[in-house]
Amino acid sequence: MNVKKVPEVVVKRLPRYYRYLDDLLKNKVYRISSAELSKKMNVTASQIRQDFNYFGGFGQQGFGYSVQMLHSEIGEILGLNKGLKTILVGAGNLGKAIANHAKFEKRGFHMIGAFDVSPEIVGKKIKDITIMDYSQMEAFVKEHNPDIAILTVSQKNVKDVAKHLEDIGIKALWNFSYTEFESDKMIVENVHLSDSIMMLSYKLHNE
């Protein structure tokens, strides 16, 4: 289905579309016009049509979109139906919060292992997974071939850990560690929680 190279800015909107459609379904809304979707998404209706055209375009103008169809098409484009294996690297509070977030399981992300260096944490459980020592990670990755590493270690040694994950064949890194990491071999999403609170600060002082 996906032939043209899709611009990053369009890819960025896909999870948002998916989230909104999910909410609509939860609220038992089964049909939506591009004008309504546009209003909800804060994107012009023509932009939405252009975005959807990258994937063949779905839905009829005038009659609107079937929410169920859009939801499942975009879910499929995002690969949420395929299932991805994740490991958690750093099992502190943030790691636990992410591991326990039910939505990730529902969206096809299956945590198969968790690792930490702290003797107080290793051996404990997150959900039904026993947290292993960091030294066991390499062998585990070679055996179980996870797709995504969720990196929630503290700032020290982040680059070493990320480099190690790259070396042992992790394909994607979801990096919460406040230190950006770039890689030619891994797909990386750097999450910066503090950016949004800094924006709040700006707005509080200027609006």
Add this chain to the structure above:
Amino acid sequence: MNVKKVPEVVVKRLPRYYRYLDDLLKNKVYRISSAELSKKMNVTASQIRQDFNYFGGFGQQGFGYSVQMLHSEIGEILGLNKGLKTILVGAGNLGKAIANHAKFEKRGFHMIGAFDVSPEIVGKKIKDITIMDYSQMEAFVKEHNPDIAILTVSQKNVKDVAKHLEDIGIKALWNFSYTEFESDKMIVENVHLSDSIMMLSYKLHNE
């Protein structure tokens, strides 16, 4: 200093500039050309100059920017030197992870109270703060006048809690609750952690 209305897209880049400049200072880099900054930021040099012009423009072309000066100017624009009082609403794993994140303190966000509904959590401590019962929140807010509520409650009742925070005079909401909230009275930043893992999924399946 800040006279023109600054577009949201420029405001969004400010925390990123600040973060990069912070890294540069940590690495003892004291001067940077707009070309280098542009490369690091993945924004054109002319865009950077345009962005800075909203705030009067800093630095000289050719000679480059003083990192220290840019860092402190942008920090000031973001209001990080002024100090903001936050409360934590929902003191589970995610709430704890955020409360314990040292950078927020360093950037001027002071947590003055934490609230939860769970009898197992109320009475425990986060840092040096004793977690209070949710029923005590209204009186606390009226007395201490916090600026920002960090919302990390689970999905149920999010809208009621957010509405309550709005009613009792909270000015800004940092919403981690996976349910979007919009408000005419509060400044809201909705954080969607799962958007970035959905993007990873897309990229793993399509790139």
